[in-house]
Amino acid sequence: MVGGIGERAFTLRLVACLCVLAAGPARAFDEATADRALQFAQQQLNRTASNPRLVPTQSPKASTDGTWTLVSNTNKIGWTQGFYPGLLWFMYERTGRDAYWSTKAEAWTLALDNQKSDPDITKLTHDLGFKFMTSYGNAYRLTGSDTLRQTMMTAANSLAQRYNAAAGIIDCCDWSETPPWQVSMVTDTMMNLELLFWAARNGGDSNWSNLALNHALKTLTDMVREDGGTFHVVDYDNSGRLLGKRTYQGYSRDSTWARGQAWAIYGFTMAYRYTGDARMLQAAQRVANYYLDRVPSDFIPNWDFEPAAPRQKDSSAAAIVASALQELSTYVTDPAVAQRYWNAALSTLDTLCSPGYLAEGSPSPGILLHGVGFHPNQQNPRGAEVDKSLIYSDYFFVEALTRFKLASAGGWYSTLDFPRSLHDLGTHNTGVQVVEFDVTPLSKPIDTVIGYADTSTNVTSYASLALAVRLNPSGFFDVRRGGEYAALINLAYEANTTYHVRIRADMNARTYSVWVTPQGGGEVQLADRFAFRSDAPPTNDLGKLSLKSGHFDNEIRVTGHTVRAETAASPAPDSPAEQPEPTGEATLVDDGQSGCAAASGTTMVVAGLLLWLLGVSRRPRAPRRQR
Numbered sequence: 090m091v092g093g094i095g096e097r098a099f100t101l102r103l104v105a106c107l108c109v110l111a112a113g114p115a116r117a118f119d120e121a122t123a124d125r126a127l128q129f130a131q132q133q134l135n136r137t138a139s140n141p142r143l144v145p146t147q148s149p150k151a152s153t154d155g156t157w158t159l160v161s162n163t164n165k166i167g168w169t170q171g172f173y174p175g176l177l178w179f180m181y182e183r184t185g186r187d188a189y190w191s192t193k194a195e196a197w198t199l200a201l202d203n204q205k206s207d208p209d210i211t212k213l214t215h216d217l218g219f220k221f222m223t224s225y226g227n228a229y230r231l232t233g234s235d236t237l238r239q240t241m242m243t244a245a246n247s248l249a250q251r252y253n254a255a256a257g258i259i260d261c262c263d264w265s266e267t268p269p270w271q272v273s274m275v276t277d278t279m280m281n282l283e284l285l286f287w288a289a290r291n292g293g294d295s296n297w298s299n300l301a302l303n304h305a306l307k308t309l310t311d312m313v314r315e316d317g318g319t320f321h322v323v324d325y326d327n328s329g330r331l332l333g334k335r336t337y338q339g340y341s342r343d344s345t346w347a348r349g350q351a352w353a354i355y356g357f358t359m360a361y362r363y364t365g366d367a368r369m370l371q372a373a374q375r376v377a378n379y380y381l382d383r384v385p386s387d388f389i390p391n392w393d394f395e396p397a398a399p400r401q402k403d404s405s406a407a408a409i410v411a412s413a414l415q416e417l418s419t420y421v422t423d424p425a426v427a428q429r430y431w432n433a434a435l436s437t438l439d440t441l442c443s444p445g446y447l448a449e450g451s452p453s454p455g456i457l458l459h460g461v462g463f464h465p466n467q468q469n470p471r472g473a474e475v476d477k478s479l480i481y482s483d484y485f486f487v488e489a490l491t492r493f494k495l496a497s498a499g500g501w502y503s504t505l506d507f508p509r510s511l512h513d514l515g516t517h518n519t520g521v522q523v524v525e526f527d528v529t530p531l532s533k534p535i536d537t538v539i540g541y542a543d544t545s546t547n548v549t550s551y552a553s554l555a556l557a558v559r560l561n562p563s564g565f566f567d568v569r570r571g572g573e574y575a576a577l578i579n580l581a582y583e584a585n586t587t588y589h590v591r592i593r594a595d596m597n598a599r600t601y602s603v604w605v606t607p608q609g610g611g612e613v614q615l616a617d618r619f620a621f622r623s624d625a626p627p628t629n630d631l632g633k634l635s636l637k638s639g640h641f642d643n644e645i646r647v648t649g650h651t652v653r654a655e656t657a658a659s660p661a662p663d664s665p666a667e668q669p670e671p672t673g674e675a676t677l678v679d680d681g682q683s684g685c686a687a688a689s690g691t692t693m694v695v696a697g698l699l700l701w702l703l704g705v706s707r708r709p710r711a712p713r714r715q716r
């Protein structure tokens with residue numbers, strides 16, 4: 090999805106189209122396939138949720154024979170208890186907030202409250218992120234309950250207590266195999282860092298983000314090999330001195346365990362989302378390229394990348410990577426690389442949705458077949474959960490399908506940080522400008538700002554945005570007026586409902602008016618000549634649009650965004666029933682619904698040669714990850 094003006098917009102769109110063609114088509118994965126898989130997932134989860142023998146004291150973990158093996162929700166060493174309630178929250182969202190799912194999801198989420206803290210920190214592991222971001226994180230995203238947020242803060246504080254300053258890592262655990270680990274780091278912890286990153290942004294200690302980034306950098310330095318493969322475990326002594334490296338759950342001490350590699354791809358991508366640190370993006374690409382250079386043509390890896398390892402496909406690693414690569418494809422600047430990641434994600438989903446992996450017709454209550462929990466290996470011959478349905482495979486599979494559905498919907502999505510939130514609107518939007526777009530809240534309550542800044546403004550905070558329409562945490566629209574947010578009328582928003590927004594901005598008078606049209610209703614005026622934000626930089630044009638989330642990426646979707654100069658032919662602003670005609674010069678912003686289909690054959694070849702000469706490129710885009 091590319092925004093721009095005139096030749097530049099056309100050029101950038103054509104470049105993205107050419108890159109898609111050059112990279113070759115993705116596998117035959119489409120919305121119909123995704124919908125079928127999600128419907129099956131809903132059926133399987135309903136089958137599990139309606140089982141009277143399953144109560145909130147335990148959560149599903151693995152299955153092949155028609156029943157789930159269960160793990161106690163008071164087991165603090167266990168790491169999988171958050172995935173089942175997380176899946177239930179996904180179904181609550183998918184079904185338009187059906188109370189059946191929220192009742193089940195809340196019961197299994199609150200059952201994990203005991204995991205948030207312990208007076209003896211040695212009883213808590215690094216897996217608090219797995220447990221709380223999947224369960225409480227999704228619950229908070231969909232309900233906005235401050236009680237849930239406070240629980241996440243407590244859990245984040247507990248995780249931060251496991252930080253070893255000498256080694257610069259989150260110490261994974263106080264148990265180990267033989268020989269004993271001292272201060273150990275495992276690839277899995279990259280996933281748990283999200284609890285610290287998120288909590289630091291949402292009312293917790295800001296230093297938690299620093300601890301998480303330190304751990305990620307240490308992972309990059311000591312765990313990622315030169316070729317992009319990974320060890321599973323790195324051990325230090327209490328002074329921070331490196332003691333050794335090994336692959337505990339892989340084939341051999343020096344091999345690359347497939348799910349560990351998946352954790353690294355997902356974890357570094359997530360770390361970049363929260364930090365914008367270029368080292369995280371480079372690391373994510375490095376480990377992703379290792380994976381894609383070695384994964385078989387069906388995109389489902391063997392449980393370990395060592396060629397001598399016994400053959401056993403691992404759908405859990407594939408599902409994790411299918412989700413991560415969709416997000417990573419939106420961050421890289423090379424369009425060919427971005428398309429490679431996107432195509433690989435879709436090819437992986439295509440295989441996972443095939444009869445060989447989807448559990449349709451099998452006795453398994455899970456969604457996916459052929460996951461590997463712990464394959465027997467040279468160091469640990471006992472093994473566990475080989476060729477099973479795994480609850481975490483199912484979680485990341487549904488997350489990946491959900492991300493694909495977001496991408497298919499098109500549009501622009503709000504993001505957590507300002508750099509990724511920005512869209513260029515051009516330099517000529519001066520005088521009196523009329524802005525129009527559709528906005529769809531994807532959950533409720535949210536805290537999202539749709540803001541505008543001058544072309545010359547370096548947007549680093551809300552104070553950079555002179556004009557701003559907000560969907561606030563109280564569930565209403567409001568508009569920035571001078572030094573505060575206000576509205577002429579309380580207009581509530583609902584999740585998954587589209588609203589049309591019209592803004593008339595007088596750049597000379599430094600005032601703007603805002604109207605919102607609810608779906609199926611009449612236009613409502615929220616602001617009448619409100620003053621620009623009082624502490625904003627000088628704003629002489631509408632040069633930049635920011636879609637800034639408050640809590641999570643993808644809080645809103647914006648489509649059909651246009652900016653145009655008001656002309657005498659335009660309807661008067663106080664005639665809300667009439668929609669402005671697209672007269673006068675306009676800045677058209679792609680809504681993700683058009684582009685490549687318009688160019689073909691000789692036109693594409695000529696365009697490709699011209700663009701090569703111009704040296705202009707632009708990456709294909711997909712929406713940010715939902716979590």
